[in-house]
Amino acid sequence: MNEFCLIEQFFKPIATKRSDVVFGIGDDAACLEIPRGANFLISTDTLVGGNHFLSEWNPYDIACRAVMVNVSDMAAMAADPCWVTLALTLPEADPAWLKPFSQGLNDSLNKFNIALIGGDTTRGPLSITLTIAGLAPEGKAVKRDGAKPGDVILVSGQLGAAALAVKFLNDHSIPENDTAILMQKLIHPEPRVDLINCLRSYASAAIDISDGLSADLNHICVASGVGACLIENAIPVHPLLKKYLSEQAVDLALRGGDDYELCFTVPARLLEPLMNELKRANTLCYPIGEIESAQGLRIKAPDNTSKILKPEGYSHFS
C-alpha cells in the first residue's frame, strides 16, 4: 500500500465537512475562508510513540488522545477548534493499524465539528503531529500574560488521575475498575471546550494543565510578571490519589501532567457571576488560590503556614 492509496482509503473519507473549507485533502495545501472580524488561532502538538503513548495501545485510542490534547490547546485560548492537519509517521503502512486509527480520528474530530484538511504520511518511528486551528472573536482569545494581583486562580476539574495512571502502568495489584478509571483519564482526556464562553467573558489568563498544575500556573505567573499563592486544602485532588497515595496525593495533583483540565485566573469581582454561570451550566470549577504581586509560587497548608512551591512538572529533555 503506497502513500496515496493510504490517504485515499483511510483519511479522505473522514467525514466532517465544514462550509469554510474551500478545499481540503488532495492538493499541495488546503484552503480556508476565514470569517471577518475573527482571530485565527493555531497550535501544534506531537505525540511520540513510547513517550506520549505506548505503541501497543489501541490505535483508536492513540488517535483520540492526539485530537484531545490539541483541542485542549484551543480551549485554553478560548478558541473554537475548527480544522486540523495530520503529519503521521509510521514504521509501516499496516491497514490493521490504520483502520482503527482513522476511525478514532474520525470519531474524535466529529465530536467537535473539526475538519481534517490535510497532512503528510511518512515512514519512520511512530509519531503523530497534529496542527490545529480555530477561531475566536477579535481580541477575545485568552492568553497567559493577563493575570493581575488579586485575581482568583481556578482549575476546571480534579487533578492527578492521568499521572497516577502513568505511575501504575506496570502495577497489576490495583483493582481493575480503578485501573480502568485512571486509564480512561490518561487515554481519553476531555478537553474543556465547555468553558470557552466563560473564559472569553471572565478570564484574565488561561492555560491547559498538560505539564502539571504548578508548572503550568508558573507559566501564567512568569508571562504575567506576578506570583501565586495556592490553598492546599482547596486543590481538587482526584479521589483515587487520596485512596492510593495518602500524603503524596496533593503533591502528585500539583505536578502530575496530562490532565488537560484548565487553569485560569479571574478578577475577584467577577468570581461570583462566574460561579453563578457555571452553576447554571451544571459545571464545577474550583477556586484554589490567588495571584500575588510578589513573584514565585507559594502554597498554604491547612495550619495556615505557607511554603514555597517549586514549579515542577513534566518537561521533555529535563
Added chain:
Amino acid sequence: MNEFCLIEQFFKPIATKRSDVVFGIGDDAACLEIPRGANFLISTDTLVGGNHFLSEWNPYDIACRAVMVNVSDMAAMAADPCWVTLALTLPEADPAWLKPFSQGLNDSLNKFNIALIGGDTTRGPLSITLTIAGLAPEGKAVKRDGAKPGDVILVSGQLGAAALAVKFLNDHSIPENDTAILMQKLIHPEPRVDLINCLRSYASAAIDISDGLSADLNHICVASGVGACLIENAIPVHPLLKKYLSEQAVDLALRGGDDYELCFTVPARLLEPLMNELKRANTLCYPIGEIESAQGLRIKAPDNTSKILKPEGYSHFS
C-alpha cells in the same frame, strides 16, 4: 536543558516579525489576523532523519531544507508563504545541534518574510514537521484539478539533479565540483515563489515536483480527469544527468523526486503572453507537452513514436 529553556534560547529569538501576528510563541496557540478577501492556505510536511535527510548533515542545512520544501507547497498553490509552526522531535537537547539548526531556520524563514509563530519540542527519533500557512487573493489559489485538454504543460527548471545526488551519495568517484552542484540541489532546493504571480494569472493547474515529474503530473491528470502527452526532447534534463547517465538521463529526470520545481498547465492561447512575461522577468520555463482528453500519460520519442509513460516516482511505503 529543558524544553522551555530550549525554546527561549533557540526559537523565540528567531527574528521575522509580521504585523499580522497578534501573538506568536509563548501561549497555547499563536494568533493571526487574516486580511479580508484573502484565502488562507495551509500545508504540512515532515522530514524524518535517515529518510528525507541524513542525520549527519549539517543541522543548518536540515533546517533550510525543511523550510524550502514547505515553501514549495505554497508556491505550487500560488500562495504567498507567511507563517510556520515547527514540531521538532530530537533524541537529545544538544545545543551544538540546536544552534546551527535555529540559525538555518532563521535565515531561510527571513529570506521569505515568514514568521515562526509556534511549535512543539519532544524527545524521540529526529524528525521535523513544519506546518506552513500563506495567503492568496480570493479564488486565486491554483489547484491540481483545473487542467483541460489542449492546455500546455510546463516545468519551471531543469530536472533530476536532486535524484542524481541521492544516487551518488556513496559514490566518491564523482569529481568534487559536480558533487557540490548536485548536493546543493538536494539540500537547498529553491522553491519557485518567483512564479506565484504568473501562476495566478495564467495557470489552470499546478503542483510541485517533490515525488518526480511523471508521478506529480499524473496527480494533476487524475485530479483533472485528463491525460497528458510529453515530448521527450523537450524535457529539461539537468546537464549532469546527461554527463553521467547518458540513456537513462531522461528516465531519472521523469521519475526523480526532490527537485521542487513546479509543473503547471496553461491554456494554449495564454502560452505566448506567459512566455513574454517570463522573458521580461528573466525567468525560464519549459513547455514539455500537452494535456489530452484520453486518460493516462504518454511520451513522444524523437522519432515521433509515442509510448505509455508509467507514473513512477517517490512514494513512502511503496
